[in-house]
Every structure is written in C-alpha cells, then in structure tokens.
Amino acid sequence: MDSGSRVVFAVIMIMACMGTRANGLSSITAPNTLPSGNISRANCGTTQLCAAQPAGCNPSVSGSCFFVSTSLISGQNFSFHLQGQSSGYVAVGLSRTIKTGQNDSVYVCANINNTVNFSSTLYNNGVLTHTNTQANLVMGSVSGQTIRCIFSATVPNATSTKSSSTSFFLSIYNGTLTNGLPSIPKAVFISTAPVDLSNPTAIATNSLYMGIISRANCGTTQFCAAQPAGCNPSVSGSCFFVSTILISGQNFYFQLQGQSSGYVAVLLSKTTTTGQYYSVYVCANINNTFKLFSIIYNNGTLTPTNTLPSNLVTGSVSGQTIQCIFSALVPNATSTKKSTSFFISIYNGTVTNGLLGSPNAIFTSTAAVDLSNPNATATNRLTSASPNAFGLQRTLSQALPILLGGLVFIMM
Structure with a gap:
C-alpha cells in the first residue's frame, strides 16, 4: 500500500x-x-x-x-x-x-x-x-x-x-x-x-484450507509445476509440487510440497544467469516448529528481507513430506516479458542443529513461466542435465548454509 x-x-x-x-x-x-x-x-x-x-x-x-x-x-x-x-x-x-x-x-x-x-x-x-x-x-x-x-x-x-x-x-x-x-x-x-449470500443452504468451502494440496485446479484456477511431471501431491509417494494462484497485482498464493527431512523451497528468478537477484521462499521444519522464510539471493549472498512480504497460511509435516501454503508479494519480473513471469525452481535440503543445509535442486523450468496463467506449462530443465541448472544448484549450495544459519538464528 x-x-x-x-x-x-x-x-x-x-x-x-x-x-x-x-x-x-x-x-x-x-x-x-x-x-x-x-x-x-x-x-x-x-x-x-x-x-x-x-x-x-x-x-x-x-x-x-x-x-x-x-x-x-x-x-x-x-x-x-x-x-x-x-x-x-x-x-x-x-x-x-x-x-x-x-x-x-x-x-x-x-x-x-x-x-x-x-x-x-x-x-x-x-x-x-x-x-x-x-x-x-x-x-x-x-x-x-x-x-x-x-x-x-x-x-x-x-x-x-x-x-x-x-x-x-x-x-x-x-x-x-x-x-x-x-x-x-x-x-x-x-x-x-x-x-x-441470500441462500442460507449455500455451502462455502475455503480454497485456502482444503486440507490437502492437490492437482484438482491445475489449468483452471492455478498454475502448477511438478517432479515427476504430472505427479499428484494428494496421494502417497514422492512428489515435488508447487502451484500459484493470483490474488491481485504481484500478490500470489503458493502451495508447496516436497519430501525432505529438513526443508523445501521455491525459487523465482528473472533470468537463467546464476546469482542474479533470486527470490527464495523456504518452508522448514526446525526443531518440530514450522517456519517460513523469505530471502534474496544475489551475487552469491543470501539475505533475509522485508522487501518480499510473505505470510504463512498453513504448514504441516508428515514423515518426510512437508506441505505449506503461503501468500507472497513477488517482485516485478522486469527482465521478462510480463511482470509475473519467472524461471521457477523447487529445492529441498536438510536441517542440522537449527541450520539449513545445502539445497538440492529438484526442478528448474526451461523458460520463464507466467505465475498468473493457469494454462502455462513448466518443463523441468534438470531432466536434460542443463549446465545452467546445475550451475545454479552449485552456486546456491555454496552460499546457503552460512547465511541461512544466520537467518534461522534471527527468526527463532
């Protein structure tokens, strides 16, 4: 505002x-x-x-x-x-x-x-x-x-x-x-x-708390990306999944799920070049307490930020599966054709003694995708072993443990 x-x-x-x-x-x-x-x-x-x-x-x-x-x-x-x-x-x-x-x-x-x-x-x-x-x-x-x-x-x-x-x-x-x-x-x-509003028998169901993250609205009201491609996060088994729903302007709801003993994260990048002002949202299980972090990754440095407003709606941990739903005001993607188009990635990693370990890249899109377009298609670059994707994973791995350790200390 x-x-x-x-x-x-x-x-x-x-x-x-x-x-x-x-x-x-x-x-x-x-x-x-x-x-x-x-x-x-x-x-x-x-x-x-x-x-x-x-x-x-x-x-x-x-x-x-x-x-x-x-x-x-x-x-x-x-x-x-x-x-x-x-x-x-x-x-x-x-x-x-x-x-x-x-x-x-x-x-x-x-x-x-x-x-x-x-x-x-x-x-x-x-x-x-x-x-x-x-x-x-x-x-x-x-x-x-x-x-x-x-x-x-x-x-x-x-x-x-x-x-x-x-x-x-x-x-x-x-x-x-x-x-x-x-x-x-x-x-x-x-x-x-x-x-x-005039019908007392009408039923209103909360789209934010439907109790489960699923593919039900993919392609209709929400953009979805997953690894393996097309996997269903609402059934048992390994499925790394993220979906986005436009609220207004640059404000979105995210649904994120993945398998990890520590954390899962979604990353938004304006370019394929590594270390160029990434927005990273981390959902972590730290000492059995669920936390959401918003951080900026730029030139090898990860920094907690208030310039990426985000709010955790709900989160859960069941065995190795971490789920979270949150809202976030994403930056303007000025280097892409539309303000809401980003290269999108999914990561996971461990938590040791309250510190987030090195991230492991699970999904990185081959091109910028419009988060506001439910019909947008995101293809995983990592399945083709792209050098750019692995370069991003390696650079993040070098920076994340030290700086996120400081972030966890600040947030707890």
Whole structure:
C-alpha cells in the first residue's frame, strides 16, 4: 500500500473516532457493546449463510474462529455477522472473480483503542480505499484478540457471476494496524466458487484450507509445476509440487510440497544467469516448529528481507513430506516479458542443529513461466542435465548454509 493510501485510511479512522464523516460516509464507532454470544452458528442453514475457518467452528465459544454470516434484508441489502482474531482488523470481502483484490467490496471492522470502528472500502491491487457504499455498523466489541461486529450493507450487483445478483466469491481477511496504518489484508478464507449470500443452504468451502494440496485446479484456477511431471501431491509417494494462484497485482498464493527431512523451497528468478537477484521462499521444519522464510539471493549472498512480504497460511509435516501454503508479494519480473513471469525452481535440503543445509535442486523450468496463467506449462530443465541448472544448484549450495544459519538464528 502506498503512503498516500495509508494516510487516507488513517485519516478515515481518526475522523471516525471524532464522529465526523469522510468522503460522505462515517467510519463508524460501535454504539453498543456486543455480547460474545450474539454471534453464533444457531441459524446457519435456516436463516443465514455461514462461512468459517476452521470449517464449522463456533464463534460463540472460546478459541480461534474466523466466521461470517449473511442474511437477506431485502434486494441487495444484507445483515452481516463477522468475527475473527487480530490485533488490528478483520474484514469480509465480496469479489466477482476468483482473483480477489480487483475492486472488491471489503467491509472492515478495526480495533482502534479497544473500540470497534467500521469502514466500507474497495480493495484493488493491494490497496484499501474508503468508499461511500451504503453500510452501517450496528454493534461491535473487542475482547483480547477477538473482534466482533454486526453491520448492514447494500452489496453491489454481482454482474459477472452466473447464478444471481447476490452471488460472490466470499473472503475473510485480517491484518494489523501500525500507528493507525493498515497492513495489506491477509486472506484467511476465500470460497472456491461464488456463493449466493441470500441462500442460507449455500455451502462455502475455503480454497485456502482444503486440507490437502492437490492437482484438482491445475489449468483452471492455478498454475502448477511438478517432479515427476504430472505427479499428484494428494496421494502417497514422492512428489515435488508447487502451484500459484493470483490474488491481485504481484500478490500470489503458493502451495508447496516436497519430501525432505529438513526443508523445501521455491525459487523465482528473472533470468537463467546464476546469482542474479533470486527470490527464495523456504518452508522448514526446525526443531518440530514450522517456519517460513523469505530471502534474496544475489551475487552469491543470501539475505533475509522485508522487501518480499510473505505470510504463512498453513504448514504441516508428515514423515518426510512437508506441505505449506503461503501468500507472497513477488517482485516485478522486469527482465521478462510480463511482470509475473519467472524461471521457477523447487529445492529441498536438510536441517542440522537449527541450520539449513545445502539445497538440492529438484526442478528448474526451461523458460520463464507466467505465475498468473493457469494454462502455462513448466518443463523441468534438470531432466536434460542443463549446465545452467546445475550451475545454479552449485552456486546456491555454496552460499546457503552460512547465511541461512544466520537467518534461522534471527527468526527463532
């Protein structure tokens, strides 16, 4: 989010606390305290549509539960119940396509000095912009990390979905606030298909937590690469697999799986030349604790970085199989024909005494592939024993143990 947008959002929040209006609509302070039991699953499937992460969790009991329900008032006007855990804000998003962050309607409930403040926004290319969409906060509360709010909103017409004017891809987000400035929304739930907000019996399944990494959506909503070619990560056996789904702009979801006693990693390169500013995302099992690292590899040096924002969604270790799902804001691939086209590689390696060992290259694409194109094809260069591919593996092997050892020390 650029500094100008951050300032606008901060001003909105500040004006909300003062009870004034911004751009024609207040960012409203909750007028009432909302008892924890007022948001529940009691009417799910009868009078309200419900979506939650974990699936089926009950927002009226203690524990982590991201939950949203909708009930039709009339026409495009709905009542929303929203709950989630965050030190900053929770939000619900409505998107006309699976690619979220393209002028989506996002309703934000933020914790400002332990008081819920509400704002209606448009989410586009990683930026939340205040809008004068008709929406009103009914009540809200903050209890520790749990934010709850009930509000009404007149949703836009879902013109690009097929089922009805009230069918959207439904998302739940959370994020932090630093000095009143919001982070980029982190998705906790994105439905696999449009759901009709007016249909209490509709089922919303979380595309981010389907419980397993698979090839189900390869070629339709996600780009996939694997070794052996075409292997299925959802069945037993060795399969190194990575998939990408465009969220918006340069922001992607990654699904990564591989076999290792230590770590698996995906690398994005703008060129085939070794040591030229690679982005590396490492999913590691360190002392039975799952960690995600974002690092830059350039001219033989690996450096932990904050310039590659990434967030671990979920990760697991089962025997030798490591799985992780994470979001990442990838750099602009300026040296390729499109900003989202990279040479993509998969690696694995060991972890010894908390230090990541030398990487072993499993897959390196023969050409730059567009991560945003589900129909893109990635062929493994290593099967043809390319000198460039093995040069990359050798150079990384020399640099990784020392510098990632320092990274692990910093992160733990």
